[in-house]
Amino acid sequence: ETGVTQTPRHLVMGMTNKKSLKCEQHLGHNAMYWYKQSAKKPLELMFVYNFKEQTENNSVPSRFSPECPNSSHLFLHLHTLQPEDSALYLCASSQLPLSGVTDTQYFGPGTRLTVL
Amino acid sequence: AQKVTQAQTEISVVEKEDVTLDCVYETRDTTYYLFWYKQPPSGELVFLIRRNSFDEQNEISGRYSWNFQKSTSSFNFTITASQVVDSAVYFCALSEGQIQGAQKLVFGQGTRLTINP
Numbered sequence: 001e002t003g004v005t006q007t008p009r010h011l012v013m014g015m016t017n018k019k020s021l022k023c024e025q026h027l028g029h030n031a032m033y034w035y036k037q038s039a040k041k042p043l044e045l046m047f048v049y050n051f052k053e054q055t056e057n058n059s060v061p062s063r064f065s066p067e068c069p070n071s072s073h074l075f076l077h078l079h080t081l082q083p084e085d086s087a088l089y090l091c092a093s094s095q096l097p098l099s100g101v102t103d104t105q106y107f108g109p110g111t112r113l114t115v116l
Numbered sequence: 117a118q119k120v121t122q123a124q125t126e127i128s129v130v131e132k133e134d135v136t137l138d139c140v141y142e143t144r145d146t147t148y149y150l151f152w153y154k155q156p157p158s159g160e161l162v163f164l165i166r167r168n169s170f171d172e173q174n175e176i177s178g179r180y181s182w183n184f185q186k187s188t189s190s191f192n193f194t195i196t197a198s199q200v201v202d203s204a205v206y207f208c209a210l211s212e213g214q215i216q217g218a219q220k221l222v223f224g225q226g227t228r229l230t231i232n233p
Binding site: 042090104107 | 151153158159160162211226
């Protein structure tokens with residue numbers, strides 16, 4: 001496997017279900033990100049992890065729960081979602097900025113989530 | 117606050133035509149980075165280019181070229197002799213330089229480019 005992988009690629013769930021999205025990066029990066037891409041909104045940053053520590057939570061509802069057990073893996077646990085949570089969820093990774101120099105974020109293929 | 121505007125929601129051209137995708141940004145910082153990503157129907161965002169605020173040289177990569185102009189806060193993307201495989205949604209993004217913590221990317225709304233045979 002190379003780059004950033006995400007599973008599953010497609011997920012349909014009911015509002016009472018609990019599911020998890022998985023992301024794995026094979027680039028040796030130390031920062032990972034979750035983004036949400038809805039049909040009518042720009043890409044929205046949800047969570048950021050540096051060295052497994054969460055550093056950013058852009059006011060995401062608690063029904064989304066991230067987990068980063070190590071710098072290569074990132075999960076997004078989902079429970080009691082709403083239909084408006086249907087979207088493409090993208091994972092990305094990068095090296096942490098050094099001395100203010102920003103590194104490039106590389107994205108996975110995304111998980112297309114449909115909440116019924 | 118940072119903002120990226122891609123005023124062209126959709127563009128449709130015939131194959132082999134040249135096409136320019138516009139990107140205008142707003143930031144108060146003097147150090148920042150600009151990116152272009154391509155999102156084909158498969159969904160993955162594919163990195164195309166990164167440019168820092170101190171480097172205003174234009175860049176050419178094959179049929180792709182980028183025109184960065186700080187004076188107008190623009191970072192436009194031109195595809196020369198377009199091909200059907202160029203059909204995708206293209207995103208421009210802005211990141212301010214970070215010393216601690218991870219970077220934050222602010223994306224434009226994207227431009228859907230359709231190349232017709």
